[in-house]
Amino acid sequence: MTTTIFKKTLPATLLLAALCSAGAAWSKDGVLPPETLALYGGRWSTDCANAAAPALQVLEDTLVVQRGKRRIVGRQPDTAHSFFGNQPPPPNFDVALMSRVGKGDDAMMNFLVFRDARGQSITLKADKPVVGQLGPELMKSRYWRCDGPARAAAPPAEPAVAAKPPAPATGSPAALARGPAMDKAWRAALGTRENDRWLVRREGPAPEPQWVTVDGTRYVLHAFCKPHDCYDHNAIALYDQGSGRLYGLVQRNGRNQLVGSPSPQFAGQLDRLWREQWRAKN
Known part of the structure; x- marks a missing residue:
């Protein structure tokens, strides 16, 4: 007796849907589309008025972190709105801009974009080897958008503290x-x-x-x-x-x-x- 084994093949449309539900698929040509650049492209900085402050660049084909002469470049950029999967995203989270700094599975450098009353800002999230390249100060900073109509508003001025008057002169x-x-x-x-x-x-x-x-x-x-x-x-x-x-x-x-x-x-x-x-x- 001959036994015939039938193999079921997942349709291509269902496979694509499964990949998309898990996150973002890497773009075929490794560049961000014009509509994404319009929303997130350009310079981001801890202090937009200071050219020497730590800064990020969101470009068509790269994500860049720069401070002084130190420059870390992530390639093959893409976006992920479902970056946190089934977990609820942090408040005001908008999108993740993802990139690879090197080869391998632990070379990701991600820009997490947030939007609040002041404007758009980015915090960094990266794999451990990339964190070592960036350093703790760059990792813990918040970067505000400096370009475009959605650039962040200037931080509010510190309220003036009235000088405490000296005590009146008393005594002998x-x-x-x-x-x-x-x-x-x-x-x-x-x-x-x-x-x-x-x-x-x-x-x-x-x-x-x-x-x-x-x-x-x-x-x-x-x-x-x-x-x-x-x-x-x-x-x-x-x-x-x-x-x-x-x-x-x-x-x-x-x-x-x-x-x-x-x-x-x-x-x-x-x-x-x-x-x-x-x-x-x-």
Whole structure:
């Protein structure tokens, strides 16, 4: 008895449908069609306004990742709307642009396109060998579309943070003048090379410290001089308790020295206060 075995052949139309349902079939000529380029072609970047920022290129026959001199090229590009298969895609997912960086089954470099209120953006997904070429920084970045009508809007400006006003000046001027905060500010303004004892320590005869207001800011005014030589060796120091700023004027042997890098306008105020302390009364 002869047994005949019949083999069923899957029709070509059903085979094509099965391939398409699993993802995208690679294009026959390895190029993206014009309608795909119109939607996704051109330059994408982490910062479209910065030509040196990491960038992507979606071209007819290649997908390119570039940062500086590093350039990774994926060939035979194609698209896949069902890239995630039976799993739900991430929010705002649009399409995957797929390419091969090299031969083999683990050489895929994919551009995952998303669309939200700001515009279109891409994140990278690649096989492990390609991830090694790209590096973690390029892999974790988001790239915004820079070309075409669907280019991404500029990121919103950071809201301006109002400067916190300094605390109002309070307390006893004499206590503040001898306190550690003003002493530290004075020594820092003088610099470490200054070693004149009366000047560094603000020792010697001194009028009572007082509050003065200069350009709307309240300062502690501390005037002091070298013992037994007040006319030719004297100084004033102005300390802003709120900000910690300190300015001063020192006279030694008829020569004046500004302390704390005051502006020219403020230097004029220092000169006026110095004269009130050491010339009007002496």
